[in-house]
Amino acid sequence: MEIKKDILWRAYLCLIGMGVFAVAILGRVFFIQHVQGDYWRSMSDSLHTAFMDLDADRGTIYSEEGRMLSTSIPYFDIRIDFRADGISDPKSTIFKDNIDSLSSRLAELFMDKSAAEYKKLLKEGFNEKDRYFLLKRNVRFDEYQQLRSFPMFRQGRNKGGLIVETKNKRINPFKLLANRTIGLSRENAQNVGLERTYDENLSGVTGKRLMRRIAGGTYMPVEGYDIEPENGKDIITTLDVNMQDIAENALMKMMISNEAEHGTCILMEVKTGKIKAIANLGRQKDGSYWEDQNYALHVGEPGSTFKLATMIALLEDGYVSPNSMVDLNYGRWPINRRVVYDSEPHHFTTVTVKKAFERSSNVGMAKLAYQYYHKKPNEFSAHLKRLHLDKPTGIDLIGEGTPRIKTTENKSWSAVTLPWMAFGYEVLQSPLQTAMLYNAVANNGKMMKPYLVNSIMEFGQPVKQFEPVIVLDSVCSARTLQQLKDMLEGVVLNGTAAKLQTPYYRFAGKTGTALVANGNRGYVDKIYQSSFAGYFPADDPQYTCVVVIKNRPHAAKFYGGSVAGPVFREVADKLYALAVQKPLPQQQAGGLDTLMAIKNGKGSEWRSVAAALNLPWQGSLTGSNWVSAGIEGNKLSFEPIRNASGTVPDVKGMGLKDALYLLENAGLRVVIKGAGKVTSQSLPGGANIGKEQTIIIELS
Structure with missing residues (x-):
């Protein structure tokens, strides 16, 4: 009996012990889960880390003279770690001592909340012990500089809890100017323009940052574990800000006055093919205009500016000369159940080919093309293809349209295709292609590829440079070339652009007026495309300019000479007034870099x-x-510069302040020319210094 009691007592004792232990475990589980839950969950989260992308600083796009066209500026997201040592320590009074003054300073700086509202916001973050509390997004650099000196924040991250996240925003300082050509760099959409073409160079190499997950599923950076990104390279364009402004303003005035739908103005340097300006304006829903699309690259029926290509074919094959005769039929010619009309009414019958060209006669061009090529139309098309009118120009912009030159193999070839091609219909060309052809005539027959970028720069030094590219050594013979130049000047002196001529200089060009289809409505809305293509000054061409404007339906003014021509004339006038002076390219002037x-x-x-x-x-x-x-x-x-006592210091490459300090301390009188950094000095470095000697330093 005693043995049984002893066994039961031990069994009950074990059972009670197990029960007490179970209760203790359950109590501890409850305590950990409900009392210490937030702490342990944050500890668990803190063990989850991951490397996240750290964006490189995107390179800057410059004009040729060194002005920023597109650049990145820093913005900051400001957060607070309320578990930082200086704040979370029970003995610390940093937060209590600084909350009032900090709230007041924040209210004064941002002016979006009162001091009381900021105080309430800060208390909420403090009470929740938020490790990644968001205080303010998109803080500017000047605001950030002030904020760093605020109470509590001035003590840094460990004591004051300040966390700063830097991000960059892309801006175009000149806004409208060449906006579509320069392009946009967008986070959630495809880039356009040069930003897209040279994205790989501009974007650099992405770095990595170690981030730790904290409560709430957010991540905060771990200090000391960044893999630094490689910043993007800079792009030096061929664009000139002053010329772009001239082109943009001239185009804008005509667009507004004529309520046009869209238009483009291209300015090309004759001898190199550099695009100096390229304005593109489209009408918005509210009636304003913006650079919404690159109309210079869009293909369409070019109209009468295409007649230059027709004349090249006729003159080169020897079928006509400028003095050959052609009957204009009073501006109306029936052919194969269709009728060719001249865009401007007249009473001319038999005139010279030169006169027909000057008057922009569709009938004259159609008759000549049909007379000499209707039995061998592909010979005419071959001429056009030799002029590279069937290929994109290859400019360094993505999205250039595909041109079209028909042959008899095309399914859409008909009995009237050839005569209509002669005056710019049933072919597709972009304004930039038109510019390339007219530029070739201005450049003594040499066709240049249009381009927009001079060089790619890194740390102020060129890593890749782009040179002019010859597409075709000669578009025609020297004899034909001279005839073409006379005819293009004749358009301005005696033809459809006679009202545009000026007594101060000569220019040459061709007007164009094309009827444009309006979708399923066809041609009933009488929408005309006005164009002018030419170069100036005629005796020594420096620039080729092409203007193409699509007018609104039933516009009162629509002829090329009265819509596109005045835009060309304004651009030419202003550039001629500047004496056609070319600015010094930036990479030759000192090589400024983003960094x-x-x-x-x-x-x-x-x-x-x-x-x-x-x-x-x-x-x-x-x-x-x-x-x-x-x-x-x-x-x-860095390499040390050694300046021996009594000798002239070598100050080349220095700024003015440092150069003056060394030269004047050496006992020299200094004459300064220019600004920037020293490029040359009249006394060589290391030469002995004479008594009261003068040195001239040139800066650029």
Whole structure:
């Protein structure tokens, strides 16, 4: 009996112990889950880390003279870590002591909330012990500079809890100017323009940042674990801001006055093919105009400006001369159940080919093409193809339209295709192709490929440069070329552009007026496309300019000479007034870069710059030495400059301040020419200094 009781007592004791232990476990589970739950969940989350992309600084797009056309500016998201050591420590009074003054300063800076509202917001984050509390998005750099000095924030991240996330926004400082050509860099949509064509160069190499997941599924950066990105390269374009402004304003005035649908104005440098300006304006729903599409690249029926190509074929084959005769039939010619009309009514019958061209007669061009090519139409098409009118220009912009030159093999070839092609119908051409052809005539027959980029730059040094490309050595014989030039000048002197001529200089060109179909409605809405293509000055062509404007239905003014012609004339007038002076390309003038303008200078100052901007460098930088600065292996590289006592210091490559300091301390009188950094000095470095000697330094 005693043995049984002893066994039962031990069994009950074990059972009670197990029960107590179970209760303790359940209690601990409850305590961990409900009392310490937030803490342990955050600890669990903190073990989840991942590398996330760290965007590189996108390169800048410059005009040829060095003005920023598209660049990135930093914006900041401001967050607070309310579990930072300085704030979460039970003994700390940092938050309590600074909340009132911090709230007031935030209200003064952003002016979007009162101090009381900011105080309430900060208290909420503090009470929730939020490790990644969002205070403000999209803070500008100047605002961020002020915010860093605010109470609590001035103590940094560990004590003050300040977390700053940097991001870049793309802006076009000149806004409308060449907006579509420069393009847009967009996060959630495809880039356009140069931003798209050169995206690989501009975007750089993405870096990595180690991020730790915290409560709420958000991530915060882990300091010291960044893989730095490689910043994008810069693009130096051929565009000239002043010329672009002239073209844009001239086009805008005509678009507004004629309530046109859309238009483009292209300015091309004759001898190189550089595009100096390219304006594209489209009418918006509210009646305003914006660079919404690159109309210079859109293909369509060019109309009468195409007659230049027809004349090249006729003159080159020797079928006609400018003095040959053609009957214009009073501007109406029936052929194969269709009728060719001249766009401007007249009473001419038999005239010279030159006169027919000057008067932009559709009948004259159609008759000549039909007379000499109707038995061998593909010979006419072959001429057009030799002029590269069946191929895109190859300009460095994605999205150029595909031109069309028909042959008898095309299914749409008909009995009237040939005569209609002669005056610019049943063919598809872009305004840029028209510019390339007219530019070839201006350039003594040499056809140049149009291009928009001079060079790709990295750290202020060119890594790739683009040179002019010859597409065709000669579009025609020298004899034909001279005849074409006389005929194009005749258009301005005696033809459809006679009202545009000026006594100050001569220019040459061709008007165009084309009836445009309006979808399923056909031609009933009387929509006309007005164009003018030409070059100036006629005796020494510097620029080719093409203007194409699509007018509204039933526009009162629609002839090429009265709509597109005045835009050409305004552009030519203003550029001629500037004496057709070409600006110095930026890469020859000093090589500014998004990141830095590298100048020789004092070692201690360069050390401060490199430290402040966190730039990698190599070489010798001391408190007293002077150094020459350059780029080597994507790092700043410094070499000491040795200036012996009593000799002329070598100040080439220095800024004015440093150059003056060294030269005047050496006892020299200094004469300064220009601005920028020193490019030359009249006394060579290392030469002995004479008494009261003067040195001339030139800067650029």
